[in-house]
Amino acid sequence: MPDERTDSELLLASKDNPDAFTELYRRHAEDLLRYFARRTLDPETAAELTAETFAEAFASRQRYTDQGVNGVAWVYGIARHRLGRFFRTGRVDAAARQRLGMPERDLPPEDYERIEDLIDFAPIREALLEALETLSEDQREAMRLHVIDGLGYREVAERLRCSEANARQRVSRGLRRVALVLQERGLQLSSEVES
Amino acid sequence: MNTDIRYLQQLETDFEHVAAQERRRAASRKPSGRGGRGSRPPRRPTRSDRRWPSIAAAVVTLLIVAGSIGFLSQQVDTSSGDSSGADALAPAEVPGNGPATWQSRSTNRDGERLALDPITDTGADEQGGTPGVHYTTGDTKAPVGIGTTPQTQGDLSKIIRDGRIEVIVPTGEFAKNVTAVTRIAGTNGGFVLTSSTQNGQAGQFTLRIPAKRFDRAMDQLRRLGTVQSDAVTGDDVTAEFVDLQARLGILTDRRDLLRDLQSEATSSSEILRFATLIDQVQLEIENIQGQLNFIRDQVAEGTIKVSLRELGAPEAEEQQPTDVDKPSLGTAFNLALQGFLRVLGAVVVGLGYLIPIGVIALIVWFVVRLVRRRDREAS
Numbered sequence: 234m235p236d237e238r239t240d241s242e243l244l245l246a247s248k249d250n251p252d253a254f255t256e257l258y259r260r261h262a263e264d265l266l267r268y269f270a271r272r273t274l275d276p277e278t279a280a281e282l283t284a285e286t287f288a289e290a291f292a293s294r295q296r297y298t299d300q301g302v303n304g305v306a307w308v309y310g311i312a313r314h315r316l317g318r319f320f321r322t323g324r325v326d327a328a329a330r331q332r333l334g335m336p337e338r339d340l341p342p343e344d345y346e347r348i349e350d351l352i353d354f355a356p357i358r359e360a361l362l363e364a365l366e367t368l369s370e371d372q373r374e375a376m377r378l379h380v381i382d383g384l385g386y387r388e389v390a391e392r393l394r395c396s397e398a399n400a401r402q403r404v405s406r407g408l409r410r411v412a413l414v415l416q417e418r419g420l421q422l423s424s425e426v427e428s
Numbered sequence: 429m430n431t432d433i434r435y436l437q438q439l440e441t442d443f444e445h446v447a448a449q450e451r452r453r454a455a456s457r458k459p460s461g462r463g464g465r466g467s468r469p470p471r472r473p474t475r476s477d478r479r480w481p482s483i484a485a486a487v488v489t490l491l492i493v494a495g496s497i498g499f500l501s502q503q504v505d506t507s508s509g510d511s512s513g514a515d516a517l518a519p520a521e522v523p524g525n526g527p528a529t530w531q532s533r534s535t536n537r538d539g540e541r542l543a544l545d546p547i548t549d550t551g552a553d554e555q556g557g558t559p560g561v562h563y564t565t566g567d568t569k570a571p572v573g574i575g576t577t578p579q580t581q582g583d584l585s586k587i588i589r590d591g592r593i594e595v596i597v598p599t600g601e602f603a604k605n606v607t608a609v610t611r612i613a614g615t616n617g618g619f620v621l622t623s624s625t626q627n628g629q630a631g632q633f634t635l636r637i638p639a640k641r642f643d644r645a646m647d648q649l650r651r652l653g654t655v656q657s658d659a660v661t662g663d664d665v666t667a668e669f670v671d672l673q674a675r676l677g678i679l680t681d682r683r684d685l686l687r688d689l690q691s692e693a694t695s696s697s698e699i700l701r702f703a704t705l706i707d708q709v710q711l712e713i714e715n716i717q718g719q720l721n722f723i724r725d726q727v728a729e730g731t732i733k734v735s736l737r738e739l740g741a742p743e744a745e746e747q748q749p750t751d752v753d754k755p756s757l758g759t760a761f762n763l764a765l766q767g768f769l770r771v772l773g774a775v776v777v778g779l780g781y782l783i784p785i786g787v788i789a790l791i792v793w794f795v796v797r798l799v800r801r802r803d804r805e806a807s
Contacts, residue, residue, distance in 0.1 A: 259440060
């Protein structure tokens with residue numbers, strides 16, 4: 234039976250009943266992952282940021298107060314803070330997860346393409362072509378095959394004569410680099426409005 | 429969960445696990461908790477909560493380091509002041525006057541001088557003349573001369589002088605030397621302000637001696653026996669004196685002006701108002717005149733504290749003012765305030781050293797960070 238409580242009610246309830254926070258996570262995890270994926274263009278980074286944001290929200294939920302707006306806006310506030318920090322430092326903290334004793338998980342291989350589906354590269358294809366010029370030869374070629382030509386990682390690995398994991402890593406690093414370049418140029422990667 | 433992304437499913441399991449842990453922790457707290465039902469579990473310390481002790485420790489360390497640096501720098505200043513005191517001890521050549529001998533000098537318990545002191549030649553006259561200067565070490569019985577008074581350095585100089593001397597006399601000669609001390613005070617135009625003796629073997633005397641005979645009196649006292657220690661200090665109050673004189677001049681002019689205006693007043697209310705103003709100014713004038721007279725009096729006569737004892741007699745204990753033996757609350761507060769301001773001053777001085785170093789360190793840190801980031805991006 235679906236939980237009828239609003240996001241704010243779930244957050245308030247989670248102060249005494251931590252299970253309520255899990256329900257909030259179920260509702261918004263994929264949306265938050267999409268939010269990060271469209272901004273970082275990197276499935277690994279997006280997944281880590283999602284985990285860290287929810288972990289920090291869980292650890293800080295006692296400080297949440299209902300101010301009349303949707304409770305998930307508070308979570309997106311943390312997300313924005315985390316994203317800004319990532320663009321400044323180029324890495325994702327794991328402090329909140331460590332504090333809660335959560336394991337650091339690797340992104341399963343099958344999730345890469347699934348998360349890339351969330352990104353929707355079409356609107357940024359031109360900007361990507363320009364940003365590709367800033368990458369190393371290996372990264373650029375992997376990116377071109379995967380993002381522009383739409384090949385899967387296995388095909389990319391065959392073309393580049395490397396392992397699939399290696400191809401995934403090149404694309405991942407290339408995407409992260411492109412995301413940073415686009416961010417520096419002030420390009421808007423997505424227009425969805427959170428909360 | 430309505431997603432097919434495995435990572436999110438794993439994360440959901442992790443959150444369920446964390447929530448269960450929290451639930452268990454809360455349940456284990458409840459029986460012992462005093463809050464009873466409905467009481468909120470204690471807030472989990474946040475990251476910023478845990479940061480505060482570190483930040484506080486860093487600030488305290490910084491202040492302690494700053495304070496230490498401040499104290500050290502002040503010590504260095506003092507010691508360099510002392511070393512430059514050699515310059516201060518150097519005789520000041522003043523046209524028309526002999527070298528001044530009013531800087532402090534000291535001797536140790538063995539009667540040996542700790543520093544070279546300029547002493548004017550014996551036989552130099554009171555007005556200074558052109559006496560030579562020689563430096564003595566050790567032999568405190570060496571003949572020493574009569575120096576010029578500090579006031580002779582210039583008409584405007586106002587220096588309050590204080591001397592302190594401890595003399596050991598041969599056994600059985602204490603009474604004779606007490607008479608000598610009194611005679612020294614008298615022959616130099618001064619007097620014995622206070623005196624006290626213990627067992628007829630030791631005593632303390634406070635002499636007031638005209639400034640221009642101060643050095644002669646000190647020298648005569650040194651000749652009474654073996655000098656254990658002696659020191660002369662001078663407090664320059666010239667600036668204060670000049671300032672008071674200037675204020676006196678202004679107030680006198682103001683009083684004269686008010687009197688003129690009063691004489692031209694046409695109504696009784698105006699006359700009364702001017703009278704009040706004149707009274708106020710007159711009060712201030714008298715106050716300043718009192719201060720000037722006090723300074724003149726202090727400058728005109730120096731104070732010498734003499735400690736005299738026979739060889740082998742126990743040291744006479746100097747009588748301390750009552751307020752030192754039993755410090756009042758006000759005195760204690762003043763001491764505390766002085767200590768607080770001293771520490772605060774040391775911290776401020778230390779920060780003056782640390783802040784530029786901190787700025788440089790910050791710039792270096794930024795540059796290193798920038799270079800590392802570029803390297804990372806390049807890789």
